[in-house]
Amino acid sequence: MGRLEGKVAVVSGGGSGIGQSAAAALAREGAVVGLLDRNEAAIQETARSLGEAAFPLAADVADETSVAAAFDEVRRRHGRLDALLTYAAVQLVGEDAPVHDLELAVWERTHAVNLRGVFLTCKHGVRLMIEAGNGGSVVNCGSPTGVTMSGGGWAAYSSSKAGVMGLTRTMAADLAGYGIRVNGIVPGSIVTPLTQPLYDDPETRARLTALHPIGRVGAPSDMDGIAVFLASDESAFATGAHFYVDGGISVR
Numbered sequence: 001m002g003r004l005e006g007k008v009a010v011v012s013g014g015g016s017g018i019g020q021s022a023a024a025a026l027a028r029e030g031a032v033v034g035l036l037d038r039n040e041a042a043i044q045e046t047a048r049s050l051g052e053a054a055f056p057l058a059a060d061v062a063d064e065t066s067v068a069a070a071f072d073e074v075r076r077r078h079g080r081l082d083a084l085l086t087y088a089a090v091q092l093v094g095e096d097a098p099v100h101d102l103e104l105a106v107w108e109r110t111h112a113v114n115l116r117g118v119f120l121t122c123k124h125g126v127r128l129m130i131e132a133g134n135g136g137s138v139v140n141c142g143s144p145t146g147v148t149m150s151g152g153g154w155a156a157y158s159s160s161k162a163g164v165m166g167l168t169r170t171m172a173a174d175l176a177g178y179g180i181r182v183n184g185i186v187p188g189s190i191v192t193p194l195t196q197p198l199y200d201d202p203e204t205r206a207r208l209t210a211l212h213p214i215g216r217v218g219a220p221s222d223m224d225g226i227a228v229f230l231a232s233d234e235s236a237f238a239t240g241a242h243f244y245v246d247g248g249i250s251v252r
């Protein structure tokens, strides 16, 4: 029997990278998974590859009407939500910068998806969890850039991730009484479409690799184990915590 048998999950950013890999891992463990992403073609294709275990939820996390409609669809289909993984984000490579060089529009676009998007996804996902009355597990995605000096040069992205990590702790305090646990994951550098532009430059690739004491950067599947653990009842005593799965980058 799978570790997530009978559970309904939603993964934002489920059309690519870490979210797509996590969605497949949750489905392998028996969960039914809603893939919430603005890239419709990607979630259609991912859902097809996962068969009956997955369904697409086309939505823009920065837009409340769109997010609310996605969770209405989950409500209509399943009437419950057990696990919510909020992984959708942007990192505006070539535009993000230190504060004194940062355009307001870049700050706004980054925060609209990365922080407002997590807020809206949690707001409507948690409402469904509370309504269904079965408790649940929320997993938000932070970053070493939010809490270490590895965030230098990325004022918009890094501050959005610090915001998400703060929101995670606040939510854990507010939702414990409903049986809803809220934790964060902190990935190291993972090669995905989000970060591919960085890896296209051999010097940057070498520099990023050297930052990880473990001697390599990560693949999306390196983040699957923590996602399954936190979505499952195996992590029943964990809430308000951040789980670093980062090749050691945060402690060097």
Ligand SMILES: NC(=O)c1ccc[n+]([C@@H]2O[C@H](COP(=O)([O-])OP(=O)(O)OC[C@H]3O[C@@H](n4cnc5c(N)ncnc54)[C@H](O)[C@@H]3O)[C@@H](O)[C@H]2O)c1
Pocket: 012, 013, 014, 015, 016, 017, 018, 019, 036, 037, 038, 039, 042, 059, 060, 061, 062, 086, 087, 088, 089, 090, 113, 117, 141, 142, 143, 144, 186, 187, 188, 189, 190, 191, 192, 193, 194, 195
């Ligand atoms: N890749 C890394 O090195 C790394 C490191 C630390 C943290 N993270 C975090 O991991 C998470 C996943 O990143 P990834 O590398 O897999 O990225 P990715 O670009 O491969 O996937 C992100 C997904 O989010 C979706 N998305 C973007 N904006 C959206 C919006 N407005 N509405 C709905 N969907 C939207 C994209 O369509 C895409 O499918 C992000 O939160 C990212 O900040 C990544």
